[in-house]
Amino acid sequence: MIFVVTIMMTAAMAMILARLLRGPELYDRVLAVNSFGTKTVLFLCLFSFLIDRPDGIDIAILYALMNFIGTIAVLKFFRYRSLDIALAQMALRRAVSGEDR
Amino acid sequence: MVDFIVGHFNYWVIITLMMTGLYVIISTGNLVKKLVGLGVFQTSVFQLYITLSKVAGGRPPIFDKLPGYGTETKYGAAVDPLLGVIYSNPLPHVLILTAIVVGVSTLAVGLALVVRIREAYGSIEGDDIDEAEYKIEIASS
Amino acid sequence: MIDIMPYLEILRYVLAGALLFGGAVFMIIGAVGMLRLPDFYARIHAAGITDTLATVMLIAGMMLHSGFTQTTAKLALVAIFLFLTSPTATHAVANAAHKAGLKPRLGKVQPPHPRDKMKGAK
Amino acid sequence: MGLDVSFDIFIVIDLIIMSMLLVVGIALVRLNNLFAVVMLYGVYSLLAAIWFVSLDAVDVAFTEAAVGAGISTVLMLGAMLLTSREAKPTPALRRWLSLGVVGVTGMALFYATFDMPNFGDANSPANSYVGLQYMYDTITEVGVPNVVTAILASYRAFDTFGEVVVVLTAGLGVMLILGIGTTRTRDGESPQSGDETTQSAPPVTTVLATENHHIVLQVVAKILIPIIVLYALYVQFHGDYGPGGGFQAGVIFASAVILYSLIFGMDETRRAIPAKVVQFGTALGVLIFGGLGLVTIAMGGKFLDYDVLTAADPILGQHVGILIIEVGVLVTVASVMLSIYYGFAGRYRELKDQDW
Numbered sequence: 001m002i003f004v005v006t007i008m009m010t011a012a013m014a015m016i017l018a019r020l021l022r023g024p025e026l027y028d029r030v031l032a033v034n035s036f037g038t039k040t041v042l043f044l045c046l047f048s049f050l051i052d053r054p055d056g057i058d059i060a061i062l063y064a065l066m067n068f069i070g071t072i073a074v075l076k077f078f079r080y081r082s083l084d085i086a087l088a089q090m091a092l093r094r095a096v097s098g099e100d101r
Numbered sequence: 102m103v104d105f106i107v108g109h110f111n112y113w114v115i116i117t118l119m120m121t122g123l124y125v126i127i128s129t130g131n132l133v134k135k136l137v138g139l140g141v142f143q144t145s146v147f148q149l150y151i152t153l154s155k156v157a158g159g160r161p162p163i164f165d166k167l168p169g170y171g172t173e174t175k176y177g178a179a180v181d182p183l184l185g186v187i188y189s190n191p192l193p194h195v196l197i198l199t200a201i202v203v204g205v206s207t208l209a210v211g212l213a214l215v216v217r218i219r220e221a222y223g224s225i226e227g228d229d230i231d232e233a234e235y236k237i238e239i240a241s242s
Numbered sequence: 243m244i245d246i247m248p249y250l251e252i253l254r255y256v257l258a259g260a261l262l263f264g265g266a267v268f269m270i271i272g273a274v275g276m277l278r279l280p281d282f283y284a285r286i287h288a289a290g291i292t293d294t295l296a297t298v299m300l301i302a303g304m305m306l307h308s309g310f311t312q313t314t315a316k317l318a319l320v321a322i323f324l325f326l327t328s329p330t331a332t333h334a335v336a337n338a339a340h341k342a343g344l345k346p347r348l349g350k351v352q353p354p355h356p357r358d359k360m361k362g363a364k
Numbered sequence: 365m366g367l368d369v370s371f372d373i374f375i376v377i378d379l380i381i382m383s384m385l386l387v388v389g390i391a392l393v394r395l396n397n398l399f400a401v402v403m404l405y406g407v408y409s410l411l412a413a414i415w416f417v418s419l420d421a422v423d424v425a426f427t428e429a430a431v432g433a434g435i436s437t438v439l440m441l442g443a444m445l446l447t448s449r450e451a452k453p454t455p456a457l458r459r460w461l462s463l464g465v466v467g468v469t470g471m472a473l474f475y476a477t478f479d480m481p482n483f484g485d486a487n488s489p490a491n492s493y494v495g496l497q498y499m500y501d502t503i504t505e506v507g508v509p510n511v512v513t514a515i516l517a518s519y520r521a522f523d524t525f526g527e528v529v530v531v532l533t534a535g536l537g538v539m540l541i542l543g544i545g546t547t548r549t550r551d552g553e554s555p556q557s558g559d560e561t562t563q564s565a566p567p568v569t570t571v572l573a574t575e576n577h578h579i580v581l582q583v584v585a586k587i588l589i590p591i592i593v594l595y596a597l598y599v600q601f602h603g604d605y606g607p608g609g610g611f612q613a614g615v616i617f618a619s620a621v622i623l624y625s626l627i628f629g630m631d632e633t634r635r636a637i638p639a640k641v642v643q644f645g646t647a648l649g650v651l652i653f654g655g656l657g658l659v660t661i662a663m664g665g666k667f668l669d670y671d672v673l674t675a676a677d678p679i680l681g682q683h684v685g686i687l688i689i690e691v692g693v694l695v696t697v698a699s700v701m702l703s704i705y706y707g708f709a710g711r712y713r714e715l716k717d718q719d720w
Contacts, residue, residue: 001259002307003373005300008266010380012292015273017384019285020407021391026399027339028282033403034331035276035289037433038324039269040410042300045320047377047417049304053161055422055607057316058599059413059429062616064320065592066434068327069623070406072581075338076626077441078399107375108482113474114382120470121389127462131451133398133444137405140436141389144412147428151421156491157484161422162499162511163606187486189420190495191511198516199527201427202611202697205436206534209704212443213541216711219447226452323591330584 006046013039030074037067111152118145130227132215136208143204147197154193162191254306261303268296283346286336293328297321374418381415396451398444406437422607423512426599430615435701438622442708507679508604508686516609517686521668524689525653528696535646535700542707544639578627585627592620600694604686610693617694618701630709642702649696656688 016039020032041060048056122145125138219225222233268291275288301321305314388408395401409432416425454462481488498515506514516524600613625633657668665672670685 001262005262005266006377007380008270010377010384012266012269012273014380014384015270015277017387017407019276020404021387025282025339025344026397027335027342027344028285029400029403030338031282031285031289031332031335032276033407034328034335035272035292036407037410038293038297038328039273040414041320041324042269042297043414044417045301045304045317047414049307051160051374053422054313054316055161055163056417057313057320058602058607059417059422059426060320061316061323061595062426062599062612063410063413063429063433064323064327065588065595065616066430066619068331068588069434069619069626070403070437071331072334072623072626073438073441074399074403075334077445079338079342104482108485109477109480111378111382111483112477112480114386116470116473116477118385118389119473120466121386121393123469124462124466125393127465128393128454128459129451130454131398131448133440133447134396134401134451137392137401137440140405140432141392141408144409144428144432147424148412148415151416151419151424152483153481153488153490154421154495155419155484156486159420159484159486161420161607163422164503164509164511188499188511190491191498191515192495193490194421194424194512195515195520197421197424198427198512198609198611199524201424201431202615203527203530203534205431205439206531206700208436209439210534210537210541212439213538213704213707216443216446216708217541225447323588326584326588330580333580 002046002049006043006050009039009043009046013043026078030071030078033074034067034071037063037070041067112149115145115149115152118148132218132225132227133212136211136215139211140204140208143200147200150193150197154190156187156189159187159189162188162194254309258303258306261299261306263303265296265299265303268292268299272296281347282339282344283336286332289332290329293324293332297324297328377418378415381411381418385411385415396453398449398451399441401451402437402440402444405440406433409433409436423510423609423612426607426612427615430612430619434619435615435622438619439704439708442705446708446711505678506682506686508682510604510606510608513603513609513686514682517603517689518670518682521657521670521685521689524693525657525668528650528653528693531697531700532646532650535703538704538707539643543710544643544703544706581627585623589620589624592623593617596620596694600690601687603690604683610690611697613690614694614697615701617698618705621702622705625705625709634706637702639703639706642699642706645695645699646703649692649694649699652692652695653689656685656692660685 013036016032016036020029020036023029023032041064044056044060044063048054048060119142122138122140122142125141126135129135129138215225218230222230224230224233272288272290272292275291276285279285279288298321301317301324305317308314308317385408388404388411392401392404392408395404409428413425413429413432416422416428481490485491498519499511501519502508502511502514506518508514508518596613596616599608599616600610603609603613621633621637624636660669660672661667663672663675668685668689670681671678673681673684675681
């Protein structure tokens with residue numbers, strides 16, 4: 001039973017990975033990484049159930065925290081030097097994607 | 102034949118990842134991306150060690166209930182019935198544990214150097230740095 | 243009085259299986275939503291489904307499956323942390339995206355994103 | 365369900381993880397936006413951590429998740445902030461040349477794997493001699509359930525000591541290269557070299573604006589940070605019985621402080637943990653480690669031979685010795701990671717709260 005759920009979980013992770021690689025804006029990627037992290041935490045819990053070892057859950061707890069720190073770091077650092085650059089790029093990208101790229 | 106492929110498939114995946122890391126290191130001019138390639142390369146080496154340490158059907162090398170201390174002398178340890186359970190080999194794990202932390206330390210020093218290179222030469226692309234260095238050479242001579 | 247303990251035991255595993263399966267289904271729904279929805283602000287809703295509903299169902303299913311052991315305590319800890327961090331992270335991403343000037347795509351007459359043009363997405 | 369299920373059921377999960385690793389690896393090659401590359405590297409080391417879990421390497425997965433996905437992402441972002449955000453695409457000729465080199469090396473390595481033992485083979489040379497002996501000896505000599513910690517802290521204590529000195533040296537190196545952030549406070553303006561935005565920003569103090577933009581983040585951080593530090597201590601002392609130990613605990617503690625500085629700003633963090641304390645901490649850990657070695661010599665044993673610590677029961681001496689050096693490792697690793705972060709954080713001006 002848990003094996004089937006683990007396989008479904010990996011399918012969901014693969015889809016999130018697809019969004020991560022395809023995401024046009026950086027914020028899509030940040031969201032995908034964060035969501036991928038949450039799914040990995042659950043995958044680790046399921047996997048440690050599958051092999052009957054309680055150690056995997058320690059790693060799940062650890063990564064639940066680390067994921068948050070990574071996301072906050074990316075968000076803050078992205079804004080540091082990009083106050084003007086990001087806005088310009090996004091406007092340009094929207095203008096270009098308005099017509100034909 | 103199939104048994105050969107299944108038995109060696111891990112190594113081929115690890116080699117592919119190693120070559121991806123090597124390709125990133127060689128091809129890119131950007132120093133930060135070079136360090137990322139180095140990280141990928143290092144992690145694939147760690148994966149090789151850990152793949153070697155896995156024993157089929159084994160468990161992580163952690164004793165659940167610590168067996169009673171052997172009454173034998175220090176070296177003639179009585180074989181404990183608990184050891185009927187198969188464990189994976191713990192030794193490569195120790196090597197890789199220290200290797201990961203050392204890897205991050207060297208990554209940090211590398212990034213610090215990249216920051217100073219950027220401040221000295223104004224860019225972290227390989228060829229821009231060469232140009233800047235060339236100009237400095239010309240100016241000083 | 244018939245002893246209902248074995249039935250409770252079976253019920254526990256059945257319920258655990260149902261919760262696990264439900265959680266996995268919602269996880270996949272969230273992932274598909276994440277992939278297919280056209281705009282960043284729509285995808286945040288898809289991420290929301292997985293972060294809250296699917297997580298709770300999966301962890302509850304695992305807790306039931308493991309009964310009253312130390313593992314259940316650790317699972318409760320995982321649930322608390324996930325419940326604390328992932329909505330906050332999603333809030334932070336949305337806040338940062340809005341402040342960076344990412345406009346949501348409104349209205350039906352919006353030209354499809356060039357990437358979806360080949361797939362004829364409406 | 366459980367372990368007695370035949371071995372092949374895990375091959376499916378291994379294959380899925382490996383394919384995801386390959387996809388992320390290939391994507392890393394093609395992306396040029398450095399933010400995406402750094403985030404993908406975080407995902408890559410996370411997938412590697414999952415693969416380590418499925419390969420029964422629980423301690424290594426713990427370290428890889430804490431270090432690979434946590435600290436190195438923050439460090440790379442810190443470095444990227446001070447350098448560029450876009451990598452220049454590589455010219456076609458260079459791409460083909462490096463592909464050729466990589467192809468040839470790959471072929472050679474591929475050929476070399478033919479006589480390597482099968483995956484999971486119990487009596488392969490690696491698994492049959494020294495590793496097995498450690499399993500037997502740990503029960504009688506060290507008495508610690510987690511064999512990996514026993515080997516790391518007791519049998520190879522001298523090697524771990526050398527490795528902690530390596531971490532210290534890396535910390536010193538970064539301190540020498542980047543300073544520890546004091547340069548910023550002395551002249552009020554970080555030596556931000558000339559780049560696009562060259563206007564010298566006014567000395568910025570994080571003014572807690574009336575309408576605070578990050579009340580949600582600050583509240584959650586206030587709840588989370590003590591729990592993260594508590595979890596670091598749990599990992600530290602739980603190292604004997606499950607995955608964990610000094611390294612992982614040090615990294616988790618450092619990432620807790622980094623989270624604090626990300627949300628509350630660098631000045632608050634400097635007030636909380638001044639740079640002097642961090643510098644002192646890097647050396648203190650090595651002092652604890654080496655000091656214990658000298659104590660064991662003074663008590664008649666060899667360097668870092670814990671049996672002599674408590675003459676009555678050598679096994680108890682091992683436990684005491686392992687705990688003490690794990691504290692030493694915790695202090696050094698945590699302070700080195702912090703001093704590296706202080707070095708990076710000291711070189712860019714603080715972003716005002718309402719800007720992000």
